[in-house]
Structure formats: structure tokens, C-alpha cells
Amino acid sequence: MTNEPINLTIDNIKVTAKQDTTILEVAKQYGINIPTLCELEGLSSYSGCRLCLVEIRGSTKLFAACTTPVTSGMEITTNSDKLKEYRKITLSLLLSERTHICSVCVANGNCELQDLSNELGVDHVPFEREWTNHTLDSGHNFLVIDRNRCILCTRCIRVCQETEGAHTLDLKNRGKDAQITIDFDALWKNSSSCTSCRKCAKVCPTGAIYVDDDFISKTKDKNIANFLLKRRQL
Amino acid sequence: MDTKKNLRSSSQSILLSPKKKDNSAVNLGLKNDKRLLKLENFMRKMNYKGCALLEILHKAQEIYGYINKNVLAYIAEAIELPASHVFGVATFYSYFKQQQPGKHVITACLGTACYVKGVEEIICAIEKNFSVKRGGSSDDGKLSLFITRCIGACAIGPAIIIDDDIIGNVTEDLVLEKITSILEREKIETC
Amino acid sequence: MRLADIQKIAEIEVDFQRAYKYRINVCCSSGCIPLGAINLLKTFQDLVTEHGVIENCLVARTGCVGTCSVGPVVVVEPGDYIYEKVTPEKARKIVIDHIILGLPVKKLLFENKTFIEKQHRLVLRNAGKIDPYRIEDYIASGGYSALVKCLTKLSPQEVIDEIAASGLRGRGGAGFPTAKKWSFVSRAHGSPKYIIANLDEGDPGVFANRTLAEADPHALIEGLLIAGYAIGAEKAFIYTRAEYPLAIDTLKKAINKASELNIIGKNVLGTSLNFDIEIRLGAGAFVAGEETAIIASVEGRRAMPRPRPPYPATAGLWGKPTVIQNVETLANIPLILQNGGAWFSKIGSPNCAGTKCFSITGKINNPGLIEVPMGITLREVIFDIGGGIPENRSLKAVLVGGPSGGCLPDILLDLPIDYESLKTAGAIMGSGGIVAIDDQSCLIDTAKFFIDFCVAESCGKCTPCRVGLVKIKEIFKKIMQGEGKIEDINLLSKLSTFITETSLCGLGQTAPNPVLTTLRYFKQEYVEHLVDRSCKADKCFKENKGVNIN
The missing domain is CATH 3.10.20.740 (Ubiquitin-like (UB roll))
Structure with missing residues (x-):
């Protein structure tokens, strides 16, 4: 059966x-x-x-x-046509939620949000944009988080919890105010639980978390979680 | 406890130096704090279980009136949960306050029944007359104004809670007068 | 204590109560307490002592009578004389005239026959009649006899069959058949099994569940015990709002008393059933009413819904089979077991058996808590029971089902209230809020109020709800500031349908309902705002008049 x-x-x-x-x-x-x-x-x-x-x-x-x-x-x-339409609305909503300007983004050319928008034909955003202005946290030796580019997909949170096991990252607040938090809303350089493993930067679909002074194409590695999972099962 | 685990454990961010667990209270400036003892006893009653986090946060708020990061750090350490997780839970639920409320607390009910009966105008009047914003406190820390979604007193709406007293069928004048008299009394007492 | 002792307690209590000629019930629920009910209770106790009728007249603290608009309310039995707006002076008159002389004080009575007659109080059978703090009072009124019946005569399957015969459907909003849910869990593999009683009444404008818990906590406990016996669960959680201190206190006392008498705990009443009840407090999150979110919250996590399957019936609390049941549903259970499923199925409408509690509020003459048979029309609720609209104003719309319900126009007043017809009309049963709106309210403003609520309560997990609702709110803001365009109507409608269809959980799926129904039934009002820049209720275009529309 x-x-x-x-x-x-x-x-x-x-x-x-x-x-x-x-x-x-x-x-x-x-x-x-x-x-x-x-x-x-x-x-x-x-x-x-x-x-x-x-x-x-x-x-x-x-x-x-x-x-x-x-x-x-x-x-x-x-x-179907409806699904295509809905996907375009979803992407437009994500693009309007925070500050997404491809030309000044580290992930330009290596961004899943950008790729999907091109692929699915999102040529303009019909909604009022928010243009958020959250402060950049770049105090860590090499990891940078720019919450203006975050789409709250929580890949970084899950990879930190499930693969690395550090549980440095989580969500704080709720709804439109939800944000990625590091420990007790700490600056990244002060985090005691972070192992600086870079996995969060590897899986981030946009330019929200990245490794400073590194080629973004080298940083991104979508397969890291699956690779480690399989290795662990050997 | 495993020292390695302790070093990586949750709540030592900026608030704690990574020393022994017993020292955390000292580092938090919470030593000899009777309230902390109360919290500790409650957590022991709950067997320091992670799933009792909400209960523990309720207790902490009951004891301190609000929950600041130091208390959160203490809780995270005690029940061995990641700092980010505890912070995430505490900020998800709107009942938990992160800032110390003012001496007198006005809570306006913004449930549907009260809204239909015009509580919004009353809230605006309070904001204007006592220079306090909803969700915040006045500059002198005397007055806080909070909004709550339905206290279940719909039949006597609009309803407003002034320092734990529910007042039903309120009007703008009545509320302003009440608040003024409370603040006046405060002034006289402090003189 | 053993099974037969329940009967003994009932007999002793009945004898005890029979010794009194009169009984004065003082409503001490959250509605009447702010109006001075506790003092009034003391006044009555003092008065009967002072006048030497203490052996003749029992003064009892009770739960909600339902006529919350005329509180504090006092009921004198026998005869169910409801006295309204009772003050200490009136109390003296009631004691002297009614208790001592036997003459009811006519001019102090609550005179609204239809309010009482049109109702059918099953779930609220004991509300305002028994002292919620005294388990004996509940037992004397037939309480815990259904439990005894189950434990002595019925197998768990027979209990489920009886519920199936009754046609009972979940009162939490979606209306899922209760027996079906129970049999899923009873057949599911994995143990222990859990029950969560949902008392997280987050809807603004609804207080039915709270009132139930305050007035008759043991009915809820008995319902839980029977459910536990039927599905094989040994642990239940009552998840309630921290904003309900009186309900929490009442429930705690009831649970302690029931444990004392061995009605809950190990070997319930000397049988092999073990059952334990724990109270869990929510902390201000409307989304925690969703069944996967409530699980997360009971587990001490952020109340964020997760996709189903797996359903809670197979993998719920800590991955174990779990029944999540609204408290109103649970309070029906003892009655069904006492009187039989067939009896219950005859009440209400054909495809929707039983009754439903509604909080009727807003611009209405008799706001309060009512219980009516399913299938009753909105007109009967608003005009016959509710007494119509104050100040001779006209009814503009009725909001049914809380913030994610619908705004129904007066032409739909003859709509029978049941799950299906409400859904067709664009509203939902929700947790049973009915708010009457008169012509002083602007529906654009009202729809925005609900969207504001849902924006604040969205958990932030899925894109449509988190971002989409904010966009809707922005469009409303523009309309109300006089910057709207006629195309906004289409955009609103498109976005609302999108959010309804793509959101992860019930909150997002129903949040646009107020927008969709106002667009459907009150399009003219949108056109007036967008084309003529006029708001008949004078709520909008006030940017410079100092009214905050953020």
C-alpha cells in the first residue's frame, strides 16, 4: 500500500x-x-x-x-493565467515593501527576486512603495545585514537553526513590522551565539545578508543546506 | 552544565559577560532583587521548561510591570532558550510591554463596538490634551496611553480603563475631567 | 469521590436551595462589575441580614444575564424577575417590597418580553442562574450527569455517535462537524492525545465565550471531560486571553474545585479515566485563534500558522493528535449527551442544528449577549431582540462575524443566520459578533478600521497578508484624504480577491471580507467619496480638522 x-x-x-x-x-x-x-x-x-x-x-x-x-x-x-497574474502581484508587493533598487544593490545580477521579476515579466510596481530606511549593520568583521533588502523569506533563520544549530537569527515583532533579529536585537559584532559561518549569506535570495568585500557570485550558494544535510546522513 | 554549551548559550550578547551561569544576576544588576527571586521561583515551578515561555513572560510582566532586555536575558539563560527565540516571542505578542509604562495608565478600547460609538475621537482628544501618543508615555512619565482591542465591555461602550478601573459609556468631557483630576491629585500629593 | 456521589451532591444541594423561598441573583460578570455589581452584591447580603430574611432568601453571585446595557442586573427567583440598573436604594426597595411583602417592583423591571422570548438558551442555560464559584450549584442543575452517563453507560464510540446524530458543528467559525473531528483524532495513531479549548476570543466586539466561561465554567470542564473520554485524551489546555482576568479566575477556581472532588485528575470519579486541565494564557494576538497558530502558542512559540496538511488531528500539539474546539461547542456537549443527539438535531435549521451565541453591539437599543436558534433572521436579531436602532435613526449595515466578517446591507435583513447563507452573502459566522451600524457611520471608514485591525494582527509570515493588507490600507487612506481615483475601486477589488485566494491562513483569507462586501453592497458610497469627494457621515476628508486618520 x-x-x-x-x-x-x-x-x-x-x-x-x-x-x-x-x-x-x-x-x-x-x-x-x-x-x-x-x-x-x-x-x-x-x-x-x-x-x-x-x-x-x-x-x-x-x-x-x-x-x-x-x-x-x-x-x-x-x-494558468490567474497564477501568472497572482505571481506578478506577489512579486510587486515584495518589491514595494522595502527599498529595492537593483542598480545600487550588491546582489544585482545574482538576486533571486530580480531574476524572478524578469522571468515572470514584472515590468512595473503598481503599488505605492515604502522606501524603508533601516540602518545598515556592518560592524561585523565581514557579515553585513541590510534589512531594507529583506523579503522575510526566513531562509537565513532556518539555515542558522537547522543546519548550523546556532539559532542566532529569528524574527522579531509581527506583521509589517517583522524583522530579522540577532540575539536580543544586538548588533552583529556583539552577538555571542553567531559562529560567523556565512551560511545565512549563502542562502539569502537577495542582497539583505552578504559578505563584505567578496564577490557576491562567490558568496551565494543555494545548495549549501542540502549538501550539508546529505553529508550528515552519510 | 557543559561549558561549551554555556559559552554559546543564548543570552550572553552585550548584556552578559560570558562567565558562569550563577553570575548572570550580578551582571544584570539584579542581585538581591526580591522580584527576581519571585521570577526564579516561578520558573522552578515550571521546571524551567521552554514550552512555558509564555507563562514565564506573563509572570515577569506581572512582577516588573514590563519586560526589558535584562529580564529577557535572565529568562533565556534560565530556561536555556536561544536569545533570538525569546526576543522573538516577547515582541510577537502585543500584551508584553518592553518599556516601563507611566505612573498612570489609560487604556482605550478600540473594539468594533466602541469604535462605532466614537472612541476614536476620544482617543484623539486625550492625545491632544495631555500631549501623549497612543502606545507611548508623556514626557514627564506621568501618563501612558495604550490601545487595546476589545476588553469585552461592548455593551457599555465606549469603554476606557483608567488605572485598572473600567469606565463605561464615556464621553470626551468625562474622560478629560477624570484624567485631569488624577493628575491634579498627583501634583498635590507630591507637594 | 465516586460516580454515585454526584447524585448525592445534587440531592443535598437541591434540598438546601429548596429551603429558601426566594433567590436573588446578582450578575457579577465583566459587563456589570464596572457598573458596581460587586458592591451591589454586598448591599443585598447586608439588606437581607438587616431585615431578618436571611433564612428565607438566598443571595447569589452569578454570571451574565445577557441584558448588559441595563446593568447592574439582578434577577429574583422564582419568576425570573429581571431588575435593571439596580442601585443600593433600589436594592432596598426590592428587598422590602419583593422579598418581604411579595410584591415585585414593577417600575424597576426590565420590560422587554421579546428579548427573552425569541432566545433559546442552551449553552447559556446556567448563565445568570447559578453561582459559577459553587460546583454544587452546577451539579444541582443537572451538571456532570452527562459525564456520569458516559462513564457508566456509553463507550467512547457511542459518545461520538451521539454527537454525530446531533449534527453539532464547530462554533468557532468554520462550522466543521464535531463528530467527524473527534473520530479523526480517536482513530489517529500516536499518544498522548490532546485537546485545546479555544477561548481566544480576539474579535473586537465579541464577548460570548468570555461570558460563558465566567457564568458556567463547569459546563466547559464537563464538555472537555466527555471529549477526552471519547477520543482518548488525558490532557486538555484551555487557551484564553490574558485580557480576561475574571474568566481566568473563575476557570481556575472551577478547575481546583473539580480536582478536589476528583472530577478531574487521576481515576476520575473512581473510573479508569485520567484527565487533567491546564490554563494557558494568550498575550494579545488575534491570529492565535487559528488552529495551527494556537498550537504554536500553547507550545510557547510565536503564534504563526503553518500550512496544513498535516492537520492537527494527526500532528498537532508537540506532533501528537489534537482536537481544537471552541468553548461554545464544548458547552453543548453535556446537553447533547443528557438529552440525546436526536433532540438536539431538531433545534435550529435543518443543515445547522442547535443555537448560537451572539454579542449584539453597536448602535442598538439593547446591546448584550444573546443565544438564538440557528436559522433566525438578522431582522429578528436586530429589531425584535435588539430593540432596533436608537434615536430613531435608520440602520445602514450590519457587521456579522467580526473584523473579517462582512458588512451586510438592510436588504439582506431577512437572511437566515447559518454557516452557508452567511458565506454566500460574503460574511462569516466567525465567533459571533453582530454590530449594528447606523447612518452616522461611514462605511469606507469602517472598512478601513477592520483593515487596520488585520494589518496590526497579521503575523507577517505570508506576503499577501503582510504586504497586501498594508497596500489596501494605503488606498483607503488616500480615498479618505480626498486623493482617491475612480480606478482605486478596481484595484481594491483585485487586491482583495488576491489576498483571499493566496493567503496562508484564515486571517488573511477572510481579512478582505469587509472590503469585498462594502464594494459589493455599498459601491455607491465609494463613488460618492471618489467622484463627489463627499462623505455623508462626515467622517472623511478631515485631514486638517485635527482628526487622526493614521
């Missing part, structure tokens, strides 16, 4: 999957691209960005591909 493969279709392509896999995992195996931002292989799922929403036939609701497990006979659509 439990090991029988599941048959389903994604965008009219017939696919087979193992039990307990998510829609996103199956889609990846078959080379079907579903945009994601908060999801990262090797970390727990967060389901916060809502970019990976897909339609399932027979339901009017939308489902997050990163956390919804596949079931037999599912008919999944990943790319």
Missing part, C-alpha cells in the same frame, strides 16, 4: 511519484518549473512567499506546491 507509486498529471504531463512527496519535488524531477522564493532544499518548508501556488482540479482553492503532498489522480496546473 504505502510504497505504491502515485500517478498524477502536472500541466497535462503524466507523472509518477513516490508517497509523501510534495508537488514541488515531483515537478522538479520532471523538469517542470514552479517559481519559489522561501523554499530551499535541505531546509524545512515555510510556505510564506506564496509564489509556488498551483491549482488542483476539483478545488477552487490554491495550494502551495512546496508543502502539499501529491495524491493519486491529482490534476495540477502550475501555469
